[in-house]
Amino acid sequence: MGVKQILMVLPEIDWIEDEGLKGAVLRTYERALKEGGWAPEDMARMPFTLAKETDISYADHVRAVTRIARAVYDVFKDIFGNRVPLRRDVLVAGALLHDVGKLVEVEQEGDNFRKSAGGKVLRHPFSGVALAAAEGVPAEVLHIIAVHSKEGDPYPRTPEGAIVHHADFTTFDTIPG
Ligand SMILES: [Fe+2]
Numbered sequence: 001m002g003v004k005q006i007l008m009v010l011p012e013i014d015w016i017e018d019e020g021l022k023g024a025v026l027r028t029y030e031r032a033l034k035e036g037g038w039a040p041e042d043m044a045r046m047p048f049t050l051a052k053e054t055d056i057s058y059a060d061h062v063r064a065v066t067r068i069a070r071a072v073y074d075v076f077k078d079i080f081g082n083r084v085p086l087r088r089d090v091l092v093a094g095a096l097l098h099d100v101g102k103l104v105e106v107e108q109e110g111d112n113f114r115k116s117a118g119g120k121v122l123r124h125p126f127s128g129v130a131l132a133a134a135e136g137v138p139a140e141v142l143h144i145i146a147v148h149s150k151e152g153d154p155y156p157r158t159p160e161g162a163i164v165h166h167a168d169f170t171t172f173d174t175i176p177g
Helices: 003-009 011-015 019-036 040-044 058-083 088-097 117-121 124-134 139-147 159-173
Strands: 106-109 112-115
Touching (some): 003 019, 011 088, 019 040, 019 088, 058 088, 088 139, 088 159, 117 124
Antiparallel strands (some): 106 112
């Protein structure tokens, strides 16, 4: 599957400076797209959520969350300096992968998108961790996938985990539908 096509749909993957981490993120996308039966371009047309009537795509959502997280990083650096240390690559990789499990949680039937059989019993934070772990994504990034959603509420989130969680809900709670 084409790494080039994945980068065209999610160009922010190139923001990851660590080549090893970038490779693991790309391989996780290859694995998830293959398991879900999607082409990279499908990420730009599948809805990011089944919980609202929206034409915001998976790619739009993930790119927005990643850009919000990056903007938070820049503000923190400017205003707080090193008083709130953040790992930029961990933050960006976690934002890019937080919903990767949706590629196996959702399936298409005709023009309709619906929960897959697996998605009915295993929500995307769990399948996302499994996909990313299989490609060697490190624990601090798996953590962000695991705790980005409501399932993560009882657990202490790392600063990067908290930023992705709030960036995700910033884009979810505000959209109509
Ligand atoms: Fe999510």
